[in-house]
Amino acid sequence: MARRWLFYLALNVLVSAATMLGVLYWWDRSHQSTAIAVPSPTPLPAGYTTPLPTALPSRTPRVYVVQSGDTLGKIAEKFGVDVDELAAINNIQDPNVLTPGMQLVIPTSAQTEQPVSSNPTVTPQDGEAFPWPVIDSVLSAGVLGNEAVKIVNPGPNATLTGWRLRAPGGAEYAFKEFSLVAQGAVLIHTAEGIDTSIDLYWDLKEPVWHSGDEVQLLDALGNVRSVFFIP
Numbered sequence: 001m002a003r004r005w006l007f008y009l010a011l012n013v014l015v016s017a018a019t020m021l022g023v024l025y026w027w028d029r030s031h032q033s034t035a036i037a038v039p040s041p042t043p044l045p046a047g048y049t050t051p052l053p054t055a056l057p058s059r060t061p062r063v064y065v066v067q068s069g070d071t072l073g074k075i076a077e078k079f080g081v082d083v084d085e086l087a088a089i090n091n092i093q094d095p096n097v098l099t100p101g102m103q104l105v106i107p108t109s110a111q112t113e114q115p116v117s118s119n120p121t122v123t124p125q126d127g128e129a130f131p132w133p134v135i136d137s138v139l140s141a142g143v144l145g146n147e148a149v150k151i152v153n154p155g156p157n158a159t160l161t162g163w164r165l166r167a168p169g170g171a172e173y174a175f176k177e178f179s180l181v182a183q184g185a186v187l188i189h190t191a192e193g194i195d196t197s198i199d200l201y202w203d204l205k206e207p208v209w210h211s212g213d214e215v216q217l218l219d220a221l222g223n224v225r226s227v228f229f230i231p
Helices: 002-030 072-079 083-089
Strands: 062-065 103-106 134-139 148-152 164-166 172-174 185-189 199-201 214-218 224-229
Touching (some): 072 083, 072 103, 072 224, 083 103, 134 214, 134 224
Antiparallel strands (some): 062 103, 134 148, 148 185, 164 172, 164 214, 214 224
């Protein structure tokens, strides 16, 4: 009796195992993952290569080194920027005072550098004293009693006899016999007055300078030595 019971138990185990293996086999076949078809890339024409993406250039501020004779208005005109914006970004309190060698940050909105004047300036020749006198500023433009052009001499003693100061309308002030000492300055007043070593008078009856005007300083040969733009 015990042997018969053991036989049926063993048979039952074998049948159960066979059934389990069969179920697992058919389940595995019916649940195999279907391969995903991946299209092959289209070959490029012979000699063609895919261009690499080009990085956009970053806009960095431009730095300008102040030259002898430069003014803030002149530099702003040169780069096509607003003179007040240029003064603010460089923390300049007095726009009429700039030092040669000073570095100015030009706003990134600046255009391509524009020509300062259609009149060519002079290149220093061998043996010629340089720097020569330049226009530093225009004071009280439009006010006859106070209007004056300030000329400074950053170089050695200079003779200005025969030099001229030219206004946009063609009016000119001609220097008589006059010398400007090294590191000195002279004011060319529009109104009437008596000339001294530091003040010269044009003897006009009305103001000649206006905002936006180009002031030119020419030597005795008619060469443009300095240009100033009135803010």
